[in-house]
Amino acid sequence: MAAKSSSDQDLLLKQLKAFDESKAGVKGIVDVGIIKVPEIFIHLPIVHSQVTETEFSIPVVDLADAAIGMGRHAEVIDGVRQAAETVGLFQVVNHEIPKRVLDEMLQAMRAFHELLKEVKAEYYSTDIKRKVSFVGSHKLARSSSRHSWRDSLTCDMSSGPLYPQELPEVCRDITLEYSKFAHKLSVRLFKLLSEGLGLKPDHLIGLDCANGHLVAGNYYPPCPEPELTIDSGEHRDVFFLTILLQDNITALQLLYKNQWIDVPPIPGALVVIIGDFLQLISYNRYISDTHRVIAKKEGPRVSVGCFFRYVQQEISAQRVYEPIKELTSKENPPIYRGTTVMDYVTGNFQKGLINGVPGLEYLKV
Numbered sequence: 001m002a003a004k005s006s007s008d009q010d011l012l013l014k015q016l017k018a019f020d021e022s023k024a025g026v027k028g029i030v031d032v033g034i035i036k037v038p039e040i041f042i043h044l045p046i047v048h049s050q051v052t053e054t055e056f057s058i059p060v061v062d063l064a065d066a067a068i069g070m071g072r073h074a075e076v077i078d079g080v081r082q083a084a085e086t087v088g089l090f091q092v093v094n095h096e097i098p099k100r101v102l103d104e105m106l107q108a109m110r111a112f113h114e115l116l117k118e119v120k121a122e123y124y125s126t127d128i129k130r131k132v133s134f135v136g137s138h139k140l141a142r143s144s145s146r147h148s149w150r151d152s153l154t155c156d157m158s159s160g161p162l163y164p165q166e167l168p169e170v171c172r173d174i175t176l177e178y179s180k181f182a183h184k185l186s187v188r189l190f191k192l193l194s195e196g197l198g199l200k201p202d203h204l205i206g207l208d209c210a211n212g213h214l215v216a217g218n219y220y221p222p223c224p225e226p227e228l229t230i231d232s233g234e235h236r237d238v239f240f241l242t243i244l245l246q247d248n249i250t251a252l253q254l255l256y257k258n259q260w261i262d263v264p265p266i267p268g269a270l271v272v273i274i275g276d277f278l279q280l281i282s283y284n285r286y287i288s289d290t291h292r293v294i295a296k297k298e299g300p301r302v303s304v305g306c307f308f309r310y311v312q313q314e315i316s317a318q319r320v321y322e323p324i325k326e327l328t329s330k331e332n333p334p335i336y337r338g339t340t341v342m343d344y345v346t347g348n349f350q351k352g353l354i355n356g357v358p359g360l361e362y363l364k365v
């Protein structure tokens with residue numbers, strides 16, 4: 001049950017400290033054979049509502065022949081625009097990242113998380129400035145005293161040079177290869193998204209939307225009591241865009257018209273998620289959606305998120321994002337003030353977006 005008294009709180013803090021100090025992540029707990037979810041992972045109340053029968057299904061956009069001058073260009077822009085305007089999350093197929101690369105990426109991230117805990121411990125860090133870090137439980141969850149049921153390896157592929165040796169050897173080459181492909185795909189998507197807004201294809205790229213990204217390899221161990229915890233709490237992605245690669249276990253859900261909808265794994269497809277910063281600059285034309293990952297008895301589940309953002313450590317403090325001028329007018333003046341990615345992320349963590357309040361609300365003038 002949820003701890004209430006101050007001694008319960010102390011106990012919880014002790015457990016959190018011990019968990020951090022173990023440097024073994026959630027997998028470390030599962031490996032010792034627990035049958036109950038430890039207190040620090042219990043989130044109540046969680047409504048793991050059954051996914052409702054609905055006509056709605058997650059849009060799938062076929063990117064084949066989407067290049068300018070190719071036959072389906074206008075149709076693809078339309079598919080992307082509609083999905084980004086109405087749902088904020090969609091899947092893409094024929095995205096030009098070879099299936100071999102996707103499979104190897106998932107396998108390599110799984111292999112990292114299944115290394116001996118002593119080896120992973122070298123990477124263990126909760127310092128968000130570290131370029132490569134392994135965290136037990138997700139950083140986002142750290143604004144609350146409860147942890148989520150997942151381990152992550154985050155690799156910042158952009159803030160200053162990342163030397164290949166900084167990446168763990170088991171996933172080094174494929175992370176570099178996947179990261180290049182994902183960047184290329186993001187450029188295609190930002191072009192389509194720009195055109196969907198009636199802007200020149202390079203508009204969003206010109207705003208550095210694709211100029212930096214983070215690769216996060218998530219590992220969701222099987223959970224003995226999935227009804228008590230959450231793998232990744234209800235949240236919105238804060239950056240411009242996320243490209244998510246998931247394995248074949250269904251656990252990601254989207255909140256759509258107040259109902260949780262499964263995002264079904266489609267072999268070879270990638271999930272695209274609009275983040276808060278794209279909602280901000282597109283001035284609410286594109287929407288940042290709410291999603292979560294539910295805990296499961298089956299697993300482990302592996303996913304790899306590629307988060308596109310603009311964080312060059314020296315200059316990010318100055319780059320202010322605000323609604324694109326062309327999308328506002330006298331009749332429709334901007335309702336958001338501008339912000340930097342760094343300021344937003346910091347404020348966002350403190351303001352508990354994760355618990356329901358969209359971070360963009362704090363930017364309203």
Ligand code: OGA
Pocket residue numbers: 218232237244246252291292293303304305
């Ligand atoms: C995220 C996220 C989903 C998943 O990392 O922001 O929503 O399936 N991940 O891992």
Ligand code: NI
Pocket residue numbers: 235236237291
């Ligand atoms: Ni997310």
